[in-house]
Amino acid sequence: MNDLTDAAVVNALRRQMTVAAAKQVVASGNLANVNTPGFKAKEFEFSDALTKQLAGGPGLAVTSAKHISGAGDLSLARTKEAEGLPERRDGNTVQIDRELLSMSAAAGEFARAQTALAAKFRLVRYAINEGR
Amino acid sequence: MSTLGNAINASASALAAERQRIEVAVSNLANAESTRGPDGQVYKRRDVVLASEPTDTFDLALSRANATGVRVAAVLEDDSAPRRRFEPGHPDADAEGYVALPNVDSAEEMVDMLSASRAYQANLTAINMIRDLVQRALDLGRL
Numbered sequence: 048m049n050d051l052t053d054a055a056v057v058n059a060l061r062r063q064m065t066v067a068a069a070k071q072v073v074a075s076g077n078l079a080n081v082n083t084p085g086f087k088a089k090e091f092e093f094s095d096a097l098t099k100q101l102a103g104g105p106g107l108a109v110t111s112a113k114h115i116s117g118a119g120d121l122s123l124a125r126t127k128e129a130e131g132l133p134e135r136r137d138g139n140t141v142q143i144d145r146e147l148l149s150m151s152a153a154a155g156e157f158a159r160a161q162t163a164l165a166a167k168f169r170l171v172r173y174a175i176n177e178g179r
Numbered sequence: 180m181s182t183l184g185n186a187i188n189a190s191a192s193a194l195a196a197e198r199q200r201i202e203v204a205v206s207n208l209a210n211a212e213s214t215r216g217p218d219g220q221v222y223k224r225r226d227v228v229l230a231s232e233p234t235d236t237f238d239l240a241l242s243r244a245n246a247t248g249v250r251v252a253a254v255l256e257d258d259s260a261p262r263r264r265f266e267p268g269h270p271d272a273d274a275e276g277y278v279a280l281p282n283v284d285s286a287e288e289m290v291d292m293l294s295a296s297r298a299y300q301a302n303l304t305a306i307n308m309i310r311d312l313v314q315r316a317l318d319l320g321r322l
Contacts, residue, residue: 064316068183071312075186075305076234076246079193081298082200083229083249126245143301150308161315168319 053171060164066093067157073126074150077141084137088146090129185234185246186309192232192248193302199251200227200295204288211283214271221271222281223256224288257282 073091080086132140203225213222230252235245259282267276 068312071309072183072186072189072246075302075309076189076248078298078301078305079189079249080229080231080247081193081301082197082294083231086231086247089247143297147301147304150305154308154312157312158315161319165319 053167057164057167060160060167063160064157064164066091067153067160070153071150071157074146074153077146078143078150081139081141081143081146084139086139086141088129088132088140088142089126092125092127183309183313187306188234189246189248190302190305190309192234192250194299194306196227196229196249196251197295197299197302199254200229201292201299203227203254204292204295207281207283208285208288208292210281211285211288213281214269214278221261221279222283223258223261224281224283226255226257227251228253228255 070091073089077088129140132142132145134140207224210216210222210224216222228251229249231247232250233245234248261279261282263277264280265276266272266278269278272278
């Protein structure tokens with residue numbers, strides 16, 4: 048039996064969708080403040096979230112291989128100020144094109160994961176219906 | 180919990196704020212020649228002050244990823260000196276024959292309006308993208 052179980056695949060896809068949604072949330076917050084003086088553009092901290100996910104995160108404790116871990120929690124997602132962005136005269140660092148691009152990228156990421164997840168669920172349904 | 184609903188709230192707050200900026204710019208333009216305001220004094224151009232505001236203070240306290248909305252903190256009057264035009268026949272002319280006109284610069288207002296309408300468009304696009312995301316997530320439920 049392959050060690051890549053259904054639950055692991057579904058969890059990974061769920062995480063991917065969660066991260067894409069978090070990126071969307073952060074980018075829309077930046078866009079909302081495109082004209083706020085002194086506002087600094089925020090960024091989703093991917094590497095930090097990844098490290099926490101790999102370490103198991105503060106989710107459900109797993110003491111047996113059969114337990115389902117509480118992975119894919121948005122509470123792991125943190126933001127930081129984006130660095131290296133040019134500052135406008137009013138101290139704002141939001142760039143509309145950059146934020147819209149990151150929203151498009153996140154939407155694509157979300158769509159990919161969703162399509163794969165839908166295919167996975169279709170397979171499960173196929174099995175439940177005994178191939179009918 | 181940071182959700183897509185919060186993201187839509189943030190974008191919606193920006194729509195309201197940008198709309199108010201357009202409204203104020205338009206009223207400044209409309210009153211570019213108004214020598215009498217409601218108080219009998221010459222009209223003063225107004226400015227919108229925007230301030231960012233977290234949509235979810237609980238998430239903010241935990242420094243979680245959260246959408247930051249925006250609100251109109253104040254609408255302030257610009258106290259710079261009014262323009263003066265020599266027009267002795269005007270009913271509002273002073274003793275020297277000068278009429279005080281509002282301190283409105285139409286080029287400045289047009290630039291303000293343009294930047295507000297671009298920001299409005301960007302936020303509408305953002306809302307549409309989030310809506311598509313939610314729709315896709317819902318599509319998982321009906322296979």
